[in-house]
Amino acid sequence: MTSLARKLAILALFALLGAATAQQLSFWHYWDGANGQVLQGLIDQYQAENPGVTIEAVFVPGSELVTRLQTAIQGRQTPSLAIADLVTVPLLTGSGALVPLDDYIAASNLDLDDYFPGPMVYGIRDGRRYSLPVSASNLALFWNKDLFEQAGLDPDVPPRTWSELIAFGQTIRERTGAWGFELFTQGGEGTSWQWQVFLWSAGGEVLSADLGSPAFHSAAGERALGMWADLVHEHGVSTIAPWGLFGRGEAAMVMDGSWMTQFFPMQVRFPLGSAIFPYADDGVPASNLGGEQVFLFASDAATEAAAWDFVAWFSSTEVQVEWNRNTGFMPIRASVADDPAYRAWVASARPLLQPFVDVMPYARARPPITNYPRVSDLLAEYVLEAVHARMTPAQALGAAESEIAPLLR
Amino acid sequence: MVDKRAAAVRGTPRSPNGGVGRAWPEALLLLGPALLVLATFSVYPALASIHLSLFDWDGIRPVRAFVGLDNYTRLVASREFANSLRVTVVYSAGMTIAALAIGLLTAVLLNQRIRGIALYRVLFFLPVITPTVAAGVVWRHLFDPSQGVVNRSLAMVGVSGPSWLTDPAWALLAVILVGVWKRVGFNVVVYLAALQGVPRMLYEAAQLDGATPWQTLRYVTIPLLAPTTFFLSVTALIDAFQVFDLVYVMTSGGPLRSTDVFGFFLYRYGFRYHELGYASAIAFVMFALIFVATLVQYRLARGGGRAG
Amino acid sequence: MRGRRIRTIATHVALIAGATVSAMPFLWMVTTSLKPPGALYQPPLLVPIHFEWANYAEAWRAAPFPRFFLNSAVMAVGITLAQTMLSAMAGYAFARLRFPGRDALFLVVLGTMMIPFPVTLIPSYMIVAQLGWIDTYAALIVPRAASAFAIFLFRQFFLHLPRELEEAALIDGAGRFAIFWRIVIPLSTPVIAASAIFSFLFAWNDFLWPLVVTTSPRMQTIQVGLAMFQGQYGVFWTLLMAACVLAVIPAILAFLVAQRRFIEGMTTTGLKG
Numbered sequence: 001m002t003s004l005a006r007k008l009a010i011l012a013l014f015a016l017l018g019a020a021t022a023q024q025l026s027f028w029h030y031w032d033g034a035n036g037q038v039l040q041g042l043i044d045q046y047q048a049e050n051p052g053v054t055i056e057a058v059f060v061p062g063s064e065l066v067t068r069l070q071t072a073i074q075g076r077q078t079p080s081l082a083i084a085d086l087v088t089v090p091l092l093t094g095s096g097a098l099v100p101l102d103d104y105i106a107a108s109n110l111d112l113d114d115y116f117p118g119p120m121v122y123g124i125r126d127g128r129r130y131s132l133p134v135s136a137s138n139l140a141l142f143w144n145k146d147l148f149e150q151a152g153l154d155p156d157v158p159p160r161t162w163s164e165l166i167a168f169g170q171t172i173r174e175r176t177g178a179w180g181f182e183l184f185t186q187g188g189e190g191t192s193w194q195w196q197v198f199l200w201s202a203g204g205e206v207l208s209a210d211l212g213s214p215a216f217h218s219a220a221g222e223r224a225l226g227m228w229a230d231l232v233h234e235h236g237v238s239t240i241a242p243w244g245l246f247g248r249g250e251a252a253m254v255m256d257g258s259w260m261t262q263f264f265p266m267q268v269r270f271p272l273g274s275a276i277f278p279y280a281d282d283g284v285p286a287s288n289l290g291g292e293q294v295f296l297f298a299s300d301a302a303t304e305a306a307a308w309d310f311v312a313w314f315s316s317t318e319v320q321v322e323w324n325r326n327t328g329f330m331p332i333r334a335s336v337a338d339d340p341a342y343r344a345w346v347a348s349a350r351p352l353l354q355p356f357v358d359v360m361p362y363a364r365a366r367p368p369i370t371n372y373p374r375v376s377d378l379l380a381e382y383v384l385e386a387v388h389a390r391m392t393p394a395q396a397l398g399a400a401e402s403e404i405a406p407l408l409r
Numbered sequence: 410m411v412d413k414r415a416a417a418v419r420g421t422p423r424s425p426n427g428g429v430g431r432a433w434p435e436a437l438l439l440l441g442p443a444l445l446v447l448a449t450f451s452v453y454p455a456l457a458s459i460h461l462s463l464f465d466w467d468g469i470r471p472v473r474a475f476v477g478l479d480n481y482t483r484l485v486a487s488r489e490f491a492n493s494l495r496v497t498v499v500y501s502a503g504m505t506i507a508a509l510a511i512g513l514l515t516a517v518l519l520n521q522r523i524r525g526i527a528l529y530r531v532l533f534f535l536p537v538i539t540p541t542v543a544a545g546v547v548w549r550h551l552f553d554p555s556q557g558v559v560n561r562s563l564a565m566v567g568v569s570g571p572s573w574l575t576d577p578a579w580a581l582l583a584v585i586l587v588g589v590w591k592r593v594g595f596n597v598v599v600y601l602a603a604l605q606g607v608p609r610m611l612y613e614a615a616q617l618d619g620a621t622p623w624q625t626l627r628y629v630t631i632p633l634l635a636p637t638t639f640f641l642s643v644t645a646l647i648d649a650f651q652v653f654d655l656v657y658v659m660t661s662g663g664p665l666r667s668t669d670v671f672g673f674f675l676y677r678y679g680f681r682y683h684e685l686g687y688a689s690a691i692a693f694v695m696f697a698l699i700f701v702a703t704l705v706q707y708r709l710a711r712g713g714g715r716a717g
Numbered sequence: 718m719r720g721r722r723i724r725t726i727a728t729h730v731a732l733i734a735g736a737t738v739s740a741m742p743f744l745w746m747v748t749t750s751l752k753p754p755g756a757l758y759q760p761p762l763l764v765p766i767h768f769e770w771a772n773y774a775e776a777w778r779a780a781p782f783p784r785f786f787l788n789s790a791v792m793a794v795g796i797t798l799a800q801t802m803l804s805a806m807a808g809y810a811f812a813r814l815r816f817p818g819r820d821a822l823f824l825v826v827l828g829t830m831m832i833p834f835p836v837t838l839i840p841s842y843m844i845v846a847q848l849g850w851i852d853t854y855a856a857l858i859v860p861r862a863a864s865a866f867a868i869f870l871f872r873q874f875f876l877h878l879p880r881e882l883e884e885a886a887l888i889d890g891a892g893r894f895a896i897f898w899r900i901v902i903p904l905s906t907p908v909i910a911a912s913a914i915f916s917f918l919f920a921w922n923d924f925l926w927p928l929v930v931t932t933s934p935r936m937q938t939i940q941v942g943l944a945m946f947q948g949q950y951g952v953f954w955t956l957l958m959a960a961c962v963l964a965v966i967p968a969i970l971a972f973l974v975a976q977r978r979f980i981e982g983m984t985t986t987g988l989k990g
Contacts, residue, residue, distance in 0.1 A: 058932055058933060059934070060932070061928070061941075066680075066683075067680055067929070068929065068932070070683070070839075071839060071842045071843070071846070071929060074839065074842075074843055074846075075842065075843055075846030075847070075851070076846075077846055077851060091467065091683055094467070185575060185664070186575065186661065186663060186664065187661065187662075187663040187664060187665070188661055188663070240572065240575050240576075240664075241554055241555075241572055241575055242549075242553055242554065242572075242574060242575055244553075248556070250555070370467070370683075371682060371683075371684075373681045373682050373683075374681075374682040374684075377677070377681070377682075381665065381666065384663075384664065384665055385665065388577065388664075388665065390665075433816060435810075435814065435892065435893040435894055436810050436814045436816050438806075438894055439806040439807060439809055439810035439814070439893070439894065439897065440806070440807050440810045440811075440822075442802075442803045442806070442807075442862070442863070443803040443804060443806065443807035443862075443863040443868060444807070444822075444826075444863075445863075446803065446859070446860070446861075446862045446863035447826065447829050447863045447865065449844065449860075450837065450841050450844070450859075450860040450861075451829040451832055451837060451865075452825075452829060453840065453844075454836070454837035454838075454839075454840035454841045454844075455829075455832045455836055455837055457840040458836045458837065458839075458840060461840075511735075515731075515732070515735055518728045518731060518732055519732065521728065527976075528736075529732060529736055530976070531972075531973065531976070532736040532739050532740045533735070533736060533739050534972065535739060535740055535743055535969065536739055536742070536743075537918075538918050538922070538965075538968040538969060538972050539742075539743065539922075539965055539968070540921075540922040540924075540940055540943070540961075540964060540965060540968070541922065541924075542924060542940065542943065543746065543943070543961040543964065543965060544742065546957070546961070547742045547743075547745060547746050547958075547961070548742060550745070550749075550954070551741075551742060551745065558741065558745065590738065590739065590742075593735075593739070594739060622724070640873075644866070647830055647831050650831075650833075651833050651834070654924070671833075672833065675833065675836075685839070689836065692832075692833050692836035693836075695833050696831055696832055696833065696836070699831040700828060700831055703827075703831065
């Protein structure tokens, strides 16, 4: 064999060996469009630093991911790792198909105390942790500065309490004809998670600490629901209509998510302000969390280890800063929120995002129960009964309580 | 018409429809593939799902808990089921009847050798072939209380339109309207084809007898179209009972569950609450109701005329 | 005479009104798809005054639409061929052959039409997964290779087809299958066209099943792509409508092409009684 041929043969041998020992991972997610590209960029970076690993990122439309994971678990065709919406994690941890992460976390230098408390209530089952937060979003106040000005209000001063919310709303309604505040009245999760912010800020809780019984039928609960009903009927500040009034400039204020800091400026034709959402007059700031958690599916040891390695890398402060800067997702770790590069980016590129970052320590998560969607839908249904004035807040919460209590076992 | 002598000469006992014994291998060959597919992907899964309805399972836990008929007793006693039943019946009856009536009327009008009939047919059929997702998304916007075309048109004639999809009193009607919109074209086309097979003589005879157009319609046309009406109402009802895409896109079963049709009710419990056993029970009940309704229609048609 | 003229005018008015209601949402879809993003929240239009064709290019680029189109086409053609063939054969057997349990079997076939799809979803998926067909054309086509509706259609048609030619062939000793292929099928162009267009439209517009059995953009169909698009660009109605229009056009074209045959098919399926 010529020297060249021998070199080629050796190269081929190495390539074959490399291919044979290359670790293939599949990663299911629902991050779409630009976020999906950011993910791919980070994956490429990881692959460059870890040549033996290939990660195939598979996009599954958000609403179908859990269905697909369900059927995948049934058909034993699970990916190596996946993300899922916060709220669906209890469902997956009960499947027996996920890998407990405690040992991996202990062996790595991942500091769990650095994580914000809100998202961390998820992923725990029988004392073991099966998932980690990888992204978050939360809710805060947006307002239309033009309408504020038209109504004679200072366009840079948002309401901070419920009384101010009502007062500002009424002023706007009287002086501009626009609605003061847009409520999400289409039911389902949208209504439920907005109302929970009101409940928490009035000092209430959705469920008891052991998650075994409803806790929303309380003075705080009636206050929060009364506020919603009053916004529509008593104060005339809000109305029941399809979502989109704020975007069209027909309502001056709205509670919406951190992701809208990217979309609103593109869609609306007025200057925007954002602030922590007004809280009950003697209550506390609150927000509701969305976001995703990452978890590993049980398979062979090598795959699991490789998948964990990626997760640990992805969860590191540096990578998270990159991730958040490019996607607009909220920091899940205090070290990221305090990171100078991150703060500089927020200040220059997304100033609207700062209040969302500021409220992260106060942001609460929805109850981590398996049948949360059912509980949430029922809660929303009764919240709307009160908003539609078909029941009083006390009646509505009482009815909700009696229907929800048996579901919490 | 068969020359029995000729058949006897050949010694093959053939009746016009093929002898029973002889037909088997051919029946198998002709029916086999279709039946195999239907058995594997329709019948078996349906049975598997009936089996599933006797369990409590979330689709993920490795163990399923047998609960017998609990899912059914829970279902029948639940207020959500009673509501969903009412909503589904109203939707199905409303959509089917309206689409039939409008379809028939339109076909009768078109049948008068109107100019541009081909264009009309296409325009009426467009909704039928539009993907339901796209249709739902578009109509959701059209029903917007302040900006939508529907309310703006009503405003032009001085009527203040309701807040369609967010008003529990109107949302179901809105969904029915879209269902009718999507269905009418199909009825028009089928009725039109059926009408074009009706001999002109009959109409002329009726006219000679002094019948008004309305009387002709009622006493000549409609009875003649009975088999077509049967076919259209059966298929429409089966479809309407299972409506899902529209509700999913437009109202998500709301507001206040006023559009929570069976299809969506089932989806909620199966894919949102992950109660596969319960959802399977809902499916079985749906299936039973559809079956009974169809059977009733079949019997009615049998009594009234040839159903084929 | 005046009565007749009023009736004619009223007829035209009614028909135009009906046709407008029918077509109006589609018009809205098209005009919105041509609006620039800034005009998003402006009042709805029925006549396009904007012509932002860039929306279409943007929508086409935003997702691998060429691949989605191809997958939808392969799936739709595959399903159409399979359904037409299998259903014609089955419909013929039900119409012409006598065997014990024939009518009961036909009722069972009809019964499958009433099985709500979500019921069969998971067990069907499990079967497909076990066969190793996930993310293949087989998964998209085979489970839908038969259609109870098409069988119904064909049976109706064959019941009303005059039997003389077949009987003559029978007497000549020909087998049923050969009769089916050589004599009956050539006479069945109208119902074949009708059935084919139904199959094609069903397949083209189908969403939930292709979503569940495909996992990669390599295999996903146009409606799945549209749903992905709704997730990515849901807030951008102009792009969403552009994608909608792209997803709808083939269905319309197919219908326009097969329209005449479709109508002929309806005419002779004996539905008129």
